[in-house]
Amino acid sequence: xxxxxxxxxxxxxxxGYPPPYDKDVAGRWYRRVGQATGLIDIGVSHAVLEPGAxxxxxxxxxxxxxxxVMVAGEAVLVEDDGRTTLRAGDCAAWxxxxxxxxxxxxxxxxxxxxxxVGGGTNTGGGYSDIDMLFTPDGKYTxxxxxxxxxxxL
Amino acid sequence: xxxxxxxxxxxxxxxGYPPPYDKDVAGRWYRRVGQATGLIDIGVSHAVLEPGAxxxxxxxxxxxxxxxVMVAGEAVLVEDDGRTTLRAGDCAAWxxxxxxxxxxxxxxxxxxxxxxVGGGTNTGGGYSDIDMLFTPDGKYTxxxxxxxxxxxL
Numbered sequence: 001x002x003x004x005x006x007x008x009x010x011x012x013x014x015x016g017y018p019p020p021y022d023k024d025v026a027g028r029w030y031r032r033v034g035q036a037t038g039l040i041d042i043g044v045s046h047a048v049l050e051p052g053a054x055x056x057x058x059x060x061x062x063x064x065x066x067x068x069v070m071v072a073g074e075a076v077l078v079e080d081d082g083r084t085t086l087r088a089g090d091c092a093a094w095x096x097x098x099x100x101x102x103x104x105x106x107x108x109x110x111x112x113x114x115x116x117v118g119g120g121t122n123t124g125g126g127y128s129d130i131d132m133l134f135t136p137d138g139k140y141t142x143x144x145x146x147x148x149x150x151x152x153l
Numbered sequence: 154x155x156x157x158x159x160x161x162x163x164x165x166x167x168x169g170y171p172p173p174y175d176k177d178v179a180g181r182w183y184r185r186v187g188q189a190t191g192l193i194d195i196g197v198s199h200a201v202l203e204p205g206a207x208x209x210x211x212x213x214x215x216x217x218x219x220x221x222v223m224v225a226g227e228a229v230l231v232e233d234d235g236r237t238t239l240r241a242g243d244c245a246a247w248x249x250x251x252x253x254x255x256x257x258x259x260x261x262x263x264x265x266x267x268x269x270v271g272g273g274t275n276t277g278g279g280y281s282d283i284d285m286l287f288t289p290d291g292k293y294t295x296x297x298x299x300x301x302x303x304x305x306l
Contacts, residue, residue, distance in 0.1 A: 002237040003230060004244040037246035039218040041273035042195055046244065065192040069222045069268045071242050077156060084155040088241075089224050091157040091199065091268065093190035115222045115244065119272035120194035 006046060009036045017057065018140060018150035021130060027053030027106075033115075042119045049075060049106035055114070057130055058101040063123030066094040066116060068104075073112025075104040080128065086114075096120050101128025159199060162189045170210065171293060171303035174283060180206030180259075186268075195272045202228060202259040208267070210283055211254040216276030219247040219269060221257075226265025228257040233281065239267075249273050254281025 009031040015022050027050030034044030049055060058078060070086040077084045077092055079102045086092065086104065094102055106112050126133040131142050140148040162184040168175050180203030187197035202208060211231060223239045230237045230245055232255045239245065239257065247255055259265050279286040284295050293301040 002232065002234070002245070003239055004246055006244070033244065033246065034218075034220065037220075038248040039220065039246055041218045041249065042220060042270060044220050044244075044246070044270075065187075065194045067187065067192065067195060067197050067270060069224065071222065071224070079155065081155070086156055089266065091159070091186065091197075092155070093157055093186065093192055093197070095191035096194065113242065117195060117197075117220060117270040117272075119270075 004033055004037055006031060006033070009033060009046075011048075014153055016140070016151050016153040018132075018148040021057055021127075021132065024054040025056060027051070028055060034117075042117055044115065044117050046115050047113070049073075049104065049112050049114075051106055051109050051111070053106050055104040055116075057132070058103040058128040059125055059134075060094070060099050060101050060128070061096055061118070061120070061122075061125040063096050064118045064120035064125075065096050066118045068092045068094075068114055068116045071113040071115060073106070073110055074108050075106045075112045075114070077102060077104055099126075101126075157186055157190055159184060159186070162186060162199075164201075167306055169293070169304050169306040171285075171301040174210055174280075174285065177207040178209060180204070181208060187270075195270055197268065197270050199268050200266070202226075202257065202265050202267075204259055204262050204264070206259050208257040208269075210285070211256040211281040212278060212287075213247070213252050213254045213281070214249055214271070214273070214275070214278040216249050217271045217273035217278075218249050219271045221245045221247075221267055221269045224266040224268060226259070226263055227261050228259045228265045228267070230255060230257055252279075254279075 030047040
């Protein structure tokens with residue numbers, strides 16, 4: 001297979017987040033590149049964030065490692081320990097199970113582009129700034145276990 | 154963890170390839186970023202190829218998916234089905250087990266930079282253009298199984 005033909009892969013801003021948490025990612029346009037290219041053991045998303053968009057709610061994975069490569073533009077990485085600007089060529093790594101929630105916010109006035117890769121076993125995880133967890137079977141719950149009426153994509 | 158501090162991670166051009174196959178990758182300078190940042194379920198390398206350098210001998214993995222993001226400069230991706238130039242922002246995906254050997258050659262006159270991520274189980278693999286395989290236990294052999302006196306890094 002030669003280089004990935006990104007234009008042939010559907011780009012979507014769909015999210016399974018229940019309202020009002022869906023609004024923050026409305027300007028996140030992503031392609032499920034790993035799935036489209038036949039990868040099984042790693043998941044890969046190629047994402048474009050419009051100005052103001054978030055990459056996700058600030059989250060962590062209990063059982064999956066994540067690695068991000070900034071490809072173009074810039075965004076602010078927010079974690080428990082503060083904010084860091086990422087620019088083209090910068091990388092960020094999130095080992096599974098640390099509980100250190102992270103996301104990117106495009107605070108610039110131009111689109112930014114990144115690729116994020118994940119691997120491991122989905123054993124759930126959670127969201128640092130809101131009352132929400134995700135479960136291995138694709139549900140969202142409050143932190144007390146009460147389900148949301150929403151399905152993770 | 155904020156963005157990866159690449160400068161804090163050792164950059165090396167070491168290879169376990171037996172001669173004369175080591176020469177082609179002498180200008181490949183890589184950092185084991187995944188290992189250095191505590192990732193377990195995915196492997197991540199950040200690599201700089203000097204002009205003329207190869208990313209590896211042209212190879213495939215039987216049990217591991219690979220995904221590459223070109224970060225800067227350009228290189229030629231060589232596979233069974235031909236040559237494709239990769240530039241900053243381009244991606245390539247190699248599902249495990251296809252046997253389609255691939256590598257990058259920097260045919261430009263400037264350094265190029267890429268990040269490659271792998272995940273899955275090392276069940277061995279091989280090299281398309283030379284008489285060599287690699288085994289799950291880190292050895293190199295000829296295609297008839299005769300070992301090389303070399304240890305995979």
